Amino acid sequence: FRQMLENRTSSALRLLDMQNNYMSFRTCGELSRLAERRGMKVRLAGNRVLDEVFNSVSHGFGELLAIAGSVFLAKQLGERPVYQVCVIVMYCAALNILYTCSMLFHAFFALGRTTVYIFGVLDYSGIFVLIAGTYSPILGVLLYDEWWAAGLLAAIWTIAVVGIWTAAFYRGPYQIPLRLSLYISMGWAVIGLICPILRRLGRWGTAWLVAGGVLYTGGVPFFVGGRHMGIVPSHTIWHLFVLGGSAAHYVFVYKYIVRRKVLPQVSEALDTEMSVPLQPL
Incomplete structure:
Protein backbone atom coordinates (compact mmCIF):
# COMPACT_ATOMS: atom_id res chain seq x y z
CA PHE A 1 0.00 0.00 0.00
CA ARG A 48 -5.14 0.73 16.55
CA VAL A 49 -6.02 -2.34 18.63
CA LEU A 50 -3.46 -1.89 21.40
CA ASP A 51 -4.46 1.75 21.79
CA GLU A 52 -8.10 0.85 22.28
CA VAL A 53 -7.21 -1.89 24.76
CA PHE A 54 -5.31 0.68 26.85
CA ASN A 55 -8.19 3.16 26.54
CA SER A 56 -10.90 0.66 27.43
CA VAL A 57 -9.02 -0.93 30.34
CA SER A 58 -8.09 2.44 31.88
CA HIS A 59 -11.70 3.60 32.09
CA GLY A 60 -12.92 0.10 32.88
CA PHE A 61 -10.78 0.40 35.99
CA GLY A 62 -12.33 3.81 36.55
CA GLU A 63 -15.81 2.29 36.37
CA LEU A 64 -14.93 -0.29 39.02
CA LEU A 65 -13.77 2.55 41.27
CA ALA A 66 -16.94 4.52 40.47
CA ILE A 67 -19.15 1.59 41.48
CA ALA A 68 -17.27 1.07 44.75
CA GLY A 69 -17.26 4.81 45.47
CA SER A 70 -20.98 5.13 44.77
CA VAL A 71 -21.84 2.29 47.15
CA PHE A 72 -19.61 3.83 49.81
CA LEU A 73 -21.21 7.27 49.44
CA ALA A 74 -24.70 5.77 49.55
CA LYS A 75 -23.91 4.21 52.93
CA GLN A 76 -22.81 7.60 54.30
CA LEU A 77 -26.00 9.49 53.50
CA GLY A 78 -27.79 8.44 56.68
CA GLU A 79 -30.77 10.61 57.57
CA ARG A 80 -30.11 13.39 55.10
CA PRO A 81 -33.13 15.08 53.49
CA VAL A 82 -34.49 13.47 50.34
CA TYR A 83 -33.41 16.32 48.05
CA GLN A 84 -29.82 16.00 49.26
CA VAL A 85 -29.86 12.25 48.69
CA CYS A 86 -31.17 12.88 45.16
CA VAL A 87 -28.36 15.24 44.18
CA ILE A 88 -25.69 12.93 45.61
CA VAL A 89 -27.24 10.06 43.63
CA MET A 90 -27.14 12.29 40.52
CA TYR A 91 -23.42 12.79 41.07
CA CYS A 92 -22.78 9.06 41.50
CA ALA A 93 -24.89 8.22 38.44
CA ALA A 94 -22.99 10.78 36.35
CA LEU A 95 -19.66 9.30 37.43
CA ASN A 96 -20.76 5.81 36.41
CA ILE A 97 -22.25 7.01 33.12
CA LEU A 98 -18.98 8.66 32.09
CA TYR A 99 -16.78 5.64 32.78
CA THR A 100 -19.21 3.07 31.41
CA CYS A 101 -19.77 4.95 28.14
CA SER A 102 -16.06 5.61 27.66
CA MET A 103 -15.12 1.99 28.39
CA LEU A 104 -17.72 0.61 25.97
CA PHE A 105 -16.90 3.11 23.22
CA HIS A 106 -13.27 2.02 23.18
CA ALA A 107 -14.14 -1.67 23.63
CA PHE A 108 -16.53 -1.64 20.64
CA PHE A 109 -14.14 0.17 18.29
CA ALA A 110 -14.34 -2.57 15.61
CA LEU A 111 -18.10 -3.26 15.59
CA GLY A 112 -18.97 -1.06 12.64
CA ARG A 113 -19.72 2.58 11.93
CA THR A 114 -23.20 2.64 13.49
CA THR A 115 -22.05 1.11 16.78
CA VAL A 116 -18.99 3.36 16.93
CA TYR A 117 -21.15 6.41 16.20
CA ILE A 118 -23.71 5.57 18.91
CA PHE A 119 -21.12 4.90 21.58
CA GLY A 120 -19.07 7.89 20.44
CA VAL A 121 -22.08 10.11 21.10
CA LEU A 122 -22.54 8.46 24.50
CA ASP A 123 -18.84 8.94 25.27
CA TYR A 124 -18.92 12.67 24.51
CA SER A 125 -22.27 13.05 26.26
CA GLY A 126 -20.91 11.38 29.38
CA ILE A 127 -18.49 14.27 29.86
CA PHE A 128 -21.33 16.80 29.81
CA VAL A 129 -23.29 14.64 32.25
CA LEU A 130 -20.34 14.35 34.65
CA ILE A 131 -19.69 18.11 34.67
CA ALA A 132 -23.33 18.86 35.47
CA GLY A 133 -23.45 15.94 37.91
CA THR A 134 -20.46 17.31 39.81
CA TYR A 135 -22.15 20.69 40.16
CA SER A 136 -25.25 19.00 41.62
CA PRO A 137 -23.95 18.34 45.18
CA ILE A 138 -22.18 21.71 45.22
CA LEU A 139 -25.29 23.72 44.36
CA GLY A 140 -27.86 21.28 45.72
CA VAL A 141 -26.27 20.60 49.13
CA LEU A 142 -23.33 22.85 49.96
CA LEU A 143 -24.84 26.09 48.61
CA TYR A 144 -28.50 25.05 48.66
CA ASP A 145 -29.56 28.04 50.77
CA GLU A 146 -28.24 30.63 48.29
CA TRP A 147 -31.09 32.22 46.35
CA TRP A 148 -29.35 31.68 43.01
CA ALA A 149 -28.25 28.04 43.53
CA ALA A 150 -31.29 26.29 42.05
CA GLY A 151 -31.39 28.55 39.00
CA LEU A 152 -27.68 28.09 38.34
CA LEU A 153 -27.97 24.32 38.65
CA ALA A 154 -30.83 24.33 36.15
CA ALA A 155 -28.73 26.45 33.78
CA ILE A 156 -25.77 24.05 34.07
CA TRP A 157 -27.96 21.06 33.22
CA THR A 158 -29.52 22.99 30.33
CA ILE A 159 -26.06 23.65 28.87
CA ALA A 160 -25.25 19.96 29.34
CA VAL A 161 -28.35 19.00 27.34
CA VAL A 162 -27.33 21.44 24.59
CA GLY A 163 -23.87 19.89 24.58
CA ILE A 164 -25.34 16.39 24.28
CA TRP A 165 -27.44 17.61 21.35
CA THR A 166 -24.34 18.93 19.58
CA ALA A 167 -22.56 15.60 20.13
CA ALA A 168 -25.48 13.70 18.63
CA PHE A 169 -26.57 15.92 15.75
CA TYR A 170 -24.12 18.71 14.92
CA ARG A 171 -22.06 17.77 11.85
CA GLY A 172 -20.72 21.17 10.91
CA PRO A 173 -17.14 22.42 11.16
CA TYR A 174 -15.11 22.66 14.39
CA GLN A 175 -16.96 19.89 16.23
CA ILE A 176 -14.10 19.08 18.61
CA PRO A 177 -13.26 22.75 19.40
CA LEU A 178 -16.96 23.41 20.05
CA ARG A 179 -17.24 20.54 22.52
CA LEU A 180 -13.97 21.42 24.21
CA SER A 181 -15.02 25.04 24.64
CA LEU A 182 -18.29 23.89 26.23
CA TYR A 183 -16.51 21.41 28.51
CA ILE A 184 -13.95 23.95 29.72
CA SER A 185 -16.36 26.88 30.09
CA MET A 186 -18.86 24.72 32.01
CA GLY A 187 -16.18 23.30 34.28
CA TRP A 188 -14.44 26.58 35.08
CA ALA A 189 -17.68 28.47 35.64
CA VAL A 190 -17.10 27.26 39.20
CA ILE A 191 -14.72 30.22 39.61
CA GLY A 192 -17.81 32.33 40.18
CA LEU A 193 -18.61 30.17 43.23
CA ILE A 194 -15.17 30.29 44.82
CA CYS A 195 -16.00 33.04 47.34
CA PRO A 196 -19.06 31.34 48.91
CA ILE A 197 -17.27 27.98 48.85
CA LEU A 198 -14.22 29.50 50.57
CA ARG A 199 -16.43 31.02 53.27
CA ARG A 200 -17.96 27.63 54.05
CA LEU A 201 -15.06 25.24 53.55
CA GLY A 202 -11.86 27.25 53.82
CA ARG A 203 -8.76 26.82 51.69
CA TRP A 204 -8.31 23.05 51.92
CA GLY A 205 -11.82 22.17 50.86
CA THR A 206 -11.68 24.62 47.98
CA ALA A 207 -8.25 23.28 47.00
CA TRP A 208 -9.67 19.80 46.34
CA LEU A 209 -12.31 21.27 44.05
CA VAL A 210 -9.79 23.37 42.12
CA ALA A 211 -7.32 20.47 41.93
CA GLY A 212 -9.92 18.35 40.16
CA GLY A 213 -10.49 21.07 37.59
CA VAL A 214 -6.76 21.51 37.03
CA LEU A 215 -6.31 17.78 36.44
CA TYR A 216 -9.18 17.59 33.98
CA THR A 217 -7.89 20.63 32.10
CA GLY A 218 -4.30 19.40 32.20
CA GLY A 219 -5.33 16.33 30.24
CA VAL A 220 -6.86 18.30 27.35
CA PRO A 221 -3.59 18.55 25.32
CA PHE A 222 -3.39 14.76 25.37
CA PHE A 223 -7.05 14.53 24.34
CA VAL A 224 -6.42 16.53 21.18
CA GLY A 225 -2.85 15.33 20.59
CA GLY A 226 -3.42 11.98 18.90
CA ARG A 227 0.15 10.84 19.52
CA HIS A 228 2.09 8.35 21.62
CA MET A 229 4.22 8.73 24.72
CA GLY A 230 6.36 5.63 24.24
CA ILE A 231 3.93 2.73 23.83
CA VAL A 232 1.13 4.55 25.67
CA PRO A 233 -1.31 6.47 23.44
CA SER A 234 -1.91 10.08 24.40
CA HIS A 235 -5.63 9.35 24.71
CA THR A 236 -4.87 6.88 27.50
CA ILE A 237 -2.88 9.59 29.27
CA TRP A 238 -5.95 11.80 28.93
CA HIS A 239 -7.91 9.00 30.61
CA LEU A 240 -5.43 8.99 33.50
CA PHE A 241 -5.92 12.74 33.97
CA VAL A 242 -9.69 12.14 34.01
CA LEU A 243 -9.21 9.50 36.70
CA GLY A 244 -7.16 11.97 38.74
CA GLY A 245 -9.73 14.74 38.34
CA SER A 246 -12.54 12.40 39.30
CA ALA A 247 -10.62 11.23 42.37
CA ALA A 248 -10.01 14.80 43.56
CA HIS A 249 -13.67 15.73 43.13
CA TYR A 250 -14.78 12.51 44.83
CA VAL A 251 -12.69 13.42 47.89
CA PHE A 252 -14.23 16.90 47.78
CA VAL A 253 -17.79 15.55 47.62
CA TYR A 254 -17.22 12.93 50.32
CA LYS A 255 -15.16 14.92 52.81
CA TYR A 256 -16.63 18.39 52.41
CA ILE A 257 -20.24 17.74 51.37
CA VAL A 258 -21.38 14.26 52.44
CA ARG A 259 -19.51 14.21 55.76
CA ARG A 260 -20.04 17.89 56.47
CA LYS A 261 -22.77 18.58 58.98
CA VAL A 262 -25.17 21.26 57.84
CA LEU A 263 -24.87 24.02 60.41
CA PRO A 264 -27.83 26.25 61.18
CA GLN A 265 -27.77 29.76 59.78
CA VAL A 266 -26.73 32.56 62.13
CA SER A 267 -30.28 33.90 62.36
CA GLU A 268 -31.62 30.45 63.25
CA ALA A 269 -28.98 30.01 65.95
CA LEU A 270 -29.83 33.40 67.47
CA ASP A 271 -33.55 32.59 67.45
CA THR A 272 -32.87 29.30 69.23
CA GLU A 273 -30.73 31.02 71.85
CA MET A 274 -33.34 33.72 72.51
CA SER A 275 -36.08 31.11 72.92
CA VAL A 276 -34.33 29.42 75.86
CA PRO A 277 -36.06 30.56 79.09
CA LEU A 278 -33.90 32.38 81.59
CA GLN A 279 -33.30 30.53 84.84
CA PRO A 280 -33.75 32.45 88.12
CA LEU A 281 -30.57 33.22 90.01
Whole structure:
Protein backbone atom coordinates (compact mmCIF):
# COMPACT_ATOMS: atom_id res chain seq x y z
CA PHE A 1 0.00 0.00 0.00
CA ARG A 2 2.83 2.37 0.78
CA GLN A 3 4.39 1.83 -2.65
CA MET A 4 1.01 2.34 -4.30
CA LEU A 5 0.39 5.57 -2.41
CA GLU A 6 3.88 6.88 -3.11
CA ASN A 7 3.40 6.24 -6.83
CA ARG A 8 2.06 9.60 -7.97
CA THR A 9 1.15 8.22 -11.41
CA SER A 10 -1.68 6.17 -9.86
CA SER A 11 -4.12 9.06 -9.66
CA ALA A 12 -7.42 7.19 -10.09
CA LEU A 13 -7.64 6.02 -6.48
CA ARG A 14 -9.60 8.48 -4.33
CA LEU A 15 -10.74 6.36 -1.37
CA LEU A 16 -8.84 3.68 0.51
CA ASP A 17 -10.96 1.60 2.89
CA MET A 18 -8.71 -0.01 5.51
CA GLN A 19 -11.31 -0.46 8.25
CA ASN A 20 -11.12 -3.36 10.73
CA ASN A 21 -7.66 -4.54 9.72
CA TYR A 22 -6.32 -4.24 13.29
CA MET A 23 -3.33 -2.18 12.20
CA SER A 24 -1.06 -0.41 14.66
CA PHE A 25 -1.03 3.29 15.49
CA ARG A 26 2.22 3.73 13.57
CA THR A 27 0.89 2.05 10.41
CA CYS A 28 -2.34 4.06 10.53
CA GLY A 29 -0.39 7.28 10.93
CA GLU A 30 1.83 6.49 7.96
CA LEU A 31 -1.15 5.65 5.76
CA SER A 32 -2.90 8.86 6.79
CA ARG A 33 0.11 11.02 5.93
CA LEU A 34 0.62 9.36 2.55
CA ALA A 35 -3.08 9.56 1.69
CA GLU A 36 -3.14 13.24 2.62
CA ARG A 37 -0.26 13.94 0.24
CA ARG A 38 -2.22 12.27 -2.55
CA GLY A 39 -5.43 14.10 -1.73
CA MET A 40 -7.13 10.79 -0.90
CA LYS A 41 -9.51 9.75 1.83
CA VAL A 42 -8.60 6.77 3.97
CA ARG A 43 -10.93 4.98 6.37
CA LEU A 44 -9.12 3.55 9.38
CA ALA A 45 -11.87 2.73 11.87
CA GLY A 46 -11.41 -0.57 13.66
CA ASN A 47 -7.62 -0.34 13.84
CA ARG A 48 -5.14 0.73 16.55
CA VAL A 49 -6.02 -2.34 18.63
CA LEU A 50 -3.46 -1.89 21.40
CA ASP A 51 -4.46 1.75 21.79
CA GLU A 52 -8.10 0.85 22.28
CA VAL A 53 -7.21 -1.89 24.76
CA PHE A 54 -5.31 0.68 26.85
CA ASN A 55 -8.19 3.16 26.54
CA SER A 56 -10.90 0.66 27.43
CA VAL A 57 -9.02 -0.93 30.34
CA SER A 58 -8.09 2.44 31.88
CA HIS A 59 -11.70 3.60 32.09
CA GLY A 60 -12.92 0.10 32.88
CA PHE A 61 -10.78 0.40 35.99
CA GLY A 62 -12.33 3.81 36.55
CA GLU A 63 -15.81 2.29 36.37
CA LEU A 64 -14.93 -0.29 39.02
CA LEU A 65 -13.77 2.55 41.27
CA ALA A 66 -16.94 4.52 40.47
CA ILE A 67 -19.15 1.59 41.48
CA ALA A 68 -17.27 1.07 44.75
CA GLY A 69 -17.26 4.81 45.47
CA SER A 70 -20.98 5.13 44.77
CA VAL A 71 -21.84 2.29 47.15
CA PHE A 72 -19.61 3.83 49.81
CA LEU A 73 -21.21 7.27 49.44
CA ALA A 74 -24.70 5.77 49.55
CA LYS A 75 -23.91 4.21 52.93
CA GLN A 76 -22.81 7.60 54.30
CA LEU A 77 -26.00 9.49 53.50
CA GLY A 78 -27.79 8.44 56.68
CA GLU A 79 -30.77 10.61 57.57
CA ARG A 80 -30.11 13.39 55.10
CA PRO A 81 -33.13 15.08 53.49
CA VAL A 82 -34.49 13.47 50.34
CA TYR A 83 -33.41 16.32 48.05
CA GLN A 84 -29.82 16.00 49.26
CA VAL A 85 -29.86 12.25 48.69
CA CYS A 86 -31.17 12.88 45.16
CA VAL A 87 -28.36 15.24 44.18
CA ILE A 88 -25.69 12.93 45.61
CA VAL A 89 -27.24 10.06 43.63
CA MET A 90 -27.14 12.29 40.52
CA TYR A 91 -23.42 12.79 41.07
CA CYS A 92 -22.78 9.06 41.50
CA ALA A 93 -24.89 8.22 38.44
CA ALA A 94 -22.99 10.78 36.35
CA LEU A 95 -19.66 9.30 37.43
CA ASN A 96 -20.76 5.81 36.41
CA ILE A 97 -22.25 7.01 33.12
CA LEU A 98 -18.98 8.66 32.09
CA TYR A 99 -16.78 5.64 32.78
CA THR A 100 -19.21 3.07 31.41
CA CYS A 101 -19.77 4.95 28.14
CA SER A 102 -16.06 5.61 27.66
CA MET A 103 -15.12 1.99 28.39
CA LEU A 104 -17.72 0.61 25.97
CA PHE A 105 -16.90 3.11 23.22
CA HIS A 106 -13.27 2.02 23.18
CA ALA A 107 -14.14 -1.67 23.63
CA PHE A 108 -16.53 -1.64 20.64
CA PHE A 109 -14.14 0.17 18.29
CA ALA A 110 -14.34 -2.57 15.61
CA LEU A 111 -18.10 -3.26 15.59
CA GLY A 112 -18.97 -1.06 12.64
CA ARG A 113 -19.72 2.58 11.93
CA THR A 114 -23.20 2.64 13.49
CA THR A 115 -22.05 1.11 16.78
CA VAL A 116 -18.99 3.36 16.93
CA TYR A 117 -21.15 6.41 16.20
CA ILE A 118 -23.71 5.57 18.91
CA PHE A 119 -21.12 4.90 21.58
CA GLY A 120 -19.07 7.89 20.44
CA VAL A 121 -22.08 10.11 21.10
CA LEU A 122 -22.54 8.46 24.50
CA ASP A 123 -18.84 8.94 25.27
CA TYR A 124 -18.92 12.67 24.51
CA SER A 125 -22.27 13.05 26.26
CA GLY A 126 -20.91 11.38 29.38
CA ILE A 127 -18.49 14.27 29.86
CA PHE A 128 -21.33 16.80 29.81
CA VAL A 129 -23.29 14.64 32.25
CA LEU A 130 -20.34 14.35 34.65
CA ILE A 131 -19.69 18.11 34.67
CA ALA A 132 -23.33 18.86 35.47
CA GLY A 133 -23.45 15.94 37.91
CA THR A 134 -20.46 17.31 39.81
CA TYR A 135 -22.15 20.69 40.16
CA SER A 136 -25.25 19.00 41.62
CA PRO A 137 -23.95 18.34 45.18
CA ILE A 138 -22.18 21.71 45.22
CA LEU A 139 -25.29 23.72 44.36
CA GLY A 140 -27.86 21.28 45.72
CA VAL A 141 -26.27 20.60 49.13
CA LEU A 142 -23.33 22.85 49.96
CA LEU A 143 -24.84 26.09 48.61
CA TYR A 144 -28.50 25.05 48.66
CA ASP A 145 -29.56 28.04 50.77
CA GLU A 146 -28.24 30.63 48.29
CA TRP A 147 -31.09 32.22 46.35
CA TRP A 148 -29.35 31.68 43.01
CA ALA A 149 -28.25 28.04 43.53
CA ALA A 150 -31.29 26.29 42.05
CA GLY A 151 -31.39 28.55 39.00
CA LEU A 152 -27.68 28.09 38.34
CA LEU A 153 -27.97 24.32 38.65
CA ALA A 154 -30.83 24.33 36.15
CA ALA A 155 -28.73 26.45 33.78
CA ILE A 156 -25.77 24.05 34.07
CA TRP A 157 -27.96 21.06 33.22
CA THR A 158 -29.52 22.99 30.33
CA ILE A 159 -26.06 23.65 28.87
CA ALA A 160 -25.25 19.96 29.34
CA VAL A 161 -28.35 19.00 27.34
CA VAL A 162 -27.33 21.44 24.59
CA GLY A 163 -23.87 19.89 24.58
CA ILE A 164 -25.34 16.39 24.28
CA TRP A 165 -27.44 17.61 21.35
CA THR A 166 -24.34 18.93 19.58
CA ALA A 167 -22.56 15.60 20.13
CA ALA A 168 -25.48 13.70 18.63
CA PHE A 169 -26.57 15.92 15.75
CA TYR A 170 -24.12 18.71 14.92
CA ARG A 171 -22.06 17.77 11.85
CA GLY A 172 -20.72 21.17 10.91
CA PRO A 173 -17.14 22.42 11.16
CA TYR A 174 -15.11 22.66 14.39
CA GLN A 175 -16.96 19.89 16.23
CA ILE A 176 -14.10 19.08 18.61
CA PRO A 177 -13.26 22.75 19.40
CA LEU A 178 -16.96 23.41 20.05
CA ARG A 179 -17.24 20.54 22.52
CA LEU A 180 -13.97 21.42 24.21
CA SER A 181 -15.02 25.04 24.64
CA LEU A 182 -18.29 23.89 26.23
CA TYR A 183 -16.51 21.41 28.51
CA ILE A 184 -13.95 23.95 29.72
CA SER A 185 -16.36 26.88 30.09
CA MET A 186 -18.86 24.72 32.01
CA GLY A 187 -16.18 23.30 34.28
CA TRP A 188 -14.44 26.58 35.08
CA ALA A 189 -17.68 28.47 35.64
CA VAL A 190 -17.10 27.26 39.20
CA ILE A 191 -14.72 30.22 39.61
CA GLY A 192 -17.81 32.33 40.18
CA LEU A 193 -18.61 30.17 43.23
CA ILE A 194 -15.17 30.29 44.82
CA CYS A 195 -16.00 33.04 47.34
CA PRO A 196 -19.06 31.34 48.91
CA ILE A 197 -17.27 27.98 48.85
CA LEU A 198 -14.22 29.50 50.57
CA ARG A 199 -16.43 31.02 53.27
CA ARG A 200 -17.96 27.63 54.05
CA LEU A 201 -15.06 25.24 53.55
CA GLY A 202 -11.86 27.25 53.82
CA ARG A 203 -8.76 26.82 51.69
CA TRP A 204 -8.31 23.05 51.92
CA GLY A 205 -11.82 22.17 50.86
CA THR A 206 -11.68 24.62 47.98
CA ALA A 207 -8.25 23.28 47.00
CA TRP A 208 -9.67 19.80 46.34
CA LEU A 209 -12.31 21.27 44.05
CA VAL A 210 -9.79 23.37 42.12
CA ALA A 211 -7.32 20.47 41.93
CA GLY A 212 -9.92 18.35 40.16
CA GLY A 213 -10.49 21.07 37.59
CA VAL A 214 -6.76 21.51 37.03
CA LEU A 215 -6.31 17.78 36.44
CA TYR A 216 -9.18 17.59 33.98
CA THR A 217 -7.89 20.63 32.10
CA GLY A 218 -4.30 19.40 32.20
CA GLY A 219 -5.33 16.33 30.24
CA VAL A 220 -6.86 18.30 27.35
CA PRO A 221 -3.59 18.55 25.32
CA PHE A 222 -3.39 14.76 25.37
CA PHE A 223 -7.05 14.53 24.34
CA VAL A 224 -6.42 16.53 21.18
CA GLY A 225 -2.85 15.33 20.59
CA GLY A 226 -3.42 11.98 18.90
CA ARG A 227 0.15 10.84 19.52
CA HIS A 228 2.09 8.35 21.62
CA MET A 229 4.22 8.73 24.72
CA GLY A 230 6.36 5.63 24.24
CA ILE A 231 3.93 2.73 23.83
CA VAL A 232 1.13 4.55 25.67
CA PRO A 233 -1.31 6.47 23.44
CA SER A 234 -1.91 10.08 24.40
CA HIS A 235 -5.63 9.35 24.71
CA THR A 236 -4.87 6.88 27.50
CA ILE A 237 -2.88 9.59 29.27
CA TRP A 238 -5.95 11.80 28.93
CA HIS A 239 -7.91 9.00 30.61
CA LEU A 240 -5.43 8.99 33.50
CA PHE A 241 -5.92 12.74 33.97
CA VAL A 242 -9.69 12.14 34.01
CA LEU A 243 -9.21 9.50 36.70
CA GLY A 244 -7.16 11.97 38.74
CA GLY A 245 -9.73 14.74 38.34
CA SER A 246 -12.54 12.40 39.30
CA ALA A 247 -10.62 11.23 42.37
CA ALA A 248 -10.01 14.80 43.56
CA HIS A 249 -13.67 15.73 43.13
CA TYR A 250 -14.78 12.51 44.83
CA VAL A 251 -12.69 13.42 47.89
CA PHE A 252 -14.23 16.90 47.78
CA VAL A 253 -17.79 15.55 47.62
CA TYR A 254 -17.22 12.93 50.32
CA LYS A 255 -15.16 14.92 52.81
CA TYR A 256 -16.63 18.39 52.41
CA ILE A 257 -20.24 17.74 51.37
CA VAL A 258 -21.38 14.26 52.44
CA ARG A 259 -19.51 14.21 55.76
CA ARG A 260 -20.04 17.89 56.47
CA LYS A 261 -22.77 18.58 58.98
CA VAL A 262 -25.17 21.26 57.84
CA LEU A 263 -24.87 24.02 60.41
CA PRO A 264 -27.83 26.25 61.18
CA GLN A 265 -27.77 29.76 59.78
CA VAL A 266 -26.73 32.56 62.13
CA SER A 267 -30.28 33.90 62.36
CA GLU A 268 -31.62 30.45 63.25
CA ALA A 269 -28.98 30.01 65.95
CA LEU A 270 -29.83 33.40 67.47
CA ASP A 271 -33.55 32.59 67.45
CA THR A 272 -32.87 29.30 69.23
CA GLU A 273 -30.73 31.02 71.85
CA MET A 274 -33.34 33.72 72.51
CA SER A 275 -36.08 31.11 72.92
CA VAL A 276 -34.33 29.42 75.86
CA PRO A 277 -36.06 30.56 79.09
CA LEU A 278 -33.90 32.38 81.59
CA GLN A 279 -33.30 30.53 84.84
CA PRO A 280 -33.75 32.45 88.12
CA LEU A 281 -30.57 33.22 90.01
